[in-house]
Amino acid sequence: MRIVIPGGSGQVGTVLARAFHHEGHDVVVLSRRPGVQPWRVVAWDGQRLSAWRREIDGSDVVINLAGRSVNCRYTDVNRKEIMDSRISSARVVGEAIARAAKPPRVWLQASTATIYAHRYDRPNDEQTGMLGGNESAAPNTWRFSIDVARAWERAFDEAVTTRTRKVALRSAMTLSPDSGGVFDALVGLVRRGLGGSAGDGRQYMSWVHHEDFVAAVRWLIERDDVDGVVNVAAPNPLPNAEFMRLLREAAGVPFGLPARGWMLEIGAVLMRTETELILKSRRVVPGKLLERGFTFKYPVWNDAARDLCHQWKMMRAGSLRAA
Numbered sequence: 001m002r003i004v005i006p007g008g009s010g011q012v013g014t015v016l017a018r019a020f021h022h023e024g025h026d027v028v029v030l031s032r033r034p035g036v037q038p039w040r041v042v043a044w045d046g047q048r049l050s051a052w053r054r055e056i057d058g059s060d061v062v063i064n065l066a067g068r069s070v071n072c073r074y075t076d077v078n079r080k081e082i083m084d085s086r087i088s089s090a091r092v093v094g095e096a097i098a099r100a101a102k103p104p105r106v107w108l109q110a111s112t113a114t115i116y117a118h119r120y121d122r123p124n125d126e127q128t129g130m131l132g133g134n135e136s137a138a139p140n141t142w143r144f145s146i147d148v149a150r151a152w153e154r155a156f157d158e159a160v161t162t163r164t165r166k167v168a169l170r171s172a173m174t175l176s177p178d179s180g181g182v183f184d185a186l187v188g189l190v191r192r193g194l195g196g197s198a199g200d201g202r203q204y205m206s207w208v209h210h211e212d213f214v215a216a217v218r219w220l221i222e223r224d225d226v227d228g229v230v231n232v233a234a235p236n237p238l239p240n241a242e243f244m245r246l247l248r249e250a251a252g253v254p255f256g257l258p259a260r261g262w263m264l265e266i267g268a269v270l271m272r273t274e275t276e277l278i279l280k281s282r283r284v285v286p287g288k289l290l291e292r293g294f295t296f297k298y299p300v301w302n303d304a305a306r307d308l309c310h311q312w313k314m315m316r317a318g319s320l321r322a323a
Helices: 011-022 076-099 140-159 180-189 210-222 238-250 259-272 289-291 299-323
Strands: 003-004 028-031 042-045 061-064 105-112 165-171 171-174 207-211 229-231
Touching: 003 011, 011 028, 011 207, 011 210, 061 076, 076 105, 076 238, 140 165, 165 210, 171 210, 180 238, 180 259, 180 289, 180 299, 207 210, 207 238, 207 299, 229 259, 229 289, 238 299
Parallel strands: 003 028, 003 061, 028 042, 061 105, 105 165, 165 229, 171 207
Antiparallel strands: none
């Protein structure tokens, strides 16, 4: 297959490109900053049609991951860039598919599990999940992420691609051992003795092991009977305190200092990020995947954490030997 991944130069895109390239597929990443990779990387700006559209015409699959990172302070400038980068890229990818003489048979569009409400009482699946934005227990500043997610999906829904099946990936945090990723940051905190609970530790953390993420994407490509919104998350989210306890156990670290809410606020300012990324309760479950028969290799965090810690250590040991 030819698989085109707009915005595929980040962690998640690299995980997908690496896996599909290893399987022998023709992988093309569209990037604002083309670099040397084992797969082809083609320049684009995520806003206008240009030569890159030829990669989509005749492709089998498009997986659009484009969008500015939300790991930043929500200043007016950053808010505009976060919103515009998602809406513009979804629209221009949809335009390229609509104009293609031979359009891809499926378009997988990144979305986010953050679209669901901050809640503790019950999990959010695709059918009965509560979308966020009006929670009385959530700060008003958290509404921005919901607005972005809704606008992102709306741009995707409005694209008219009559010959291409469309799937919106409401993904939880994808955890891989790669440097600079979310798991790498979490392990770094744990190893420095800072891997305790965040805030009161009650907020749910939804996650997915990178191997299950790739497997779910592969499964969605193959399943012509699945479209619309799909939650891509392990079926067993758990509270932050338990999540961090099991991660410390897997990493062989007996203790982790907790971070209270006021500490997180100060840390977020210093690190130029937002506490929402840590404190929002994301209790998301993969209703469609489970109903249609997808099987997770790592459905529970205990097993996933142990495997990821092992992979993380092996990657660092390999880097040291290579050096």
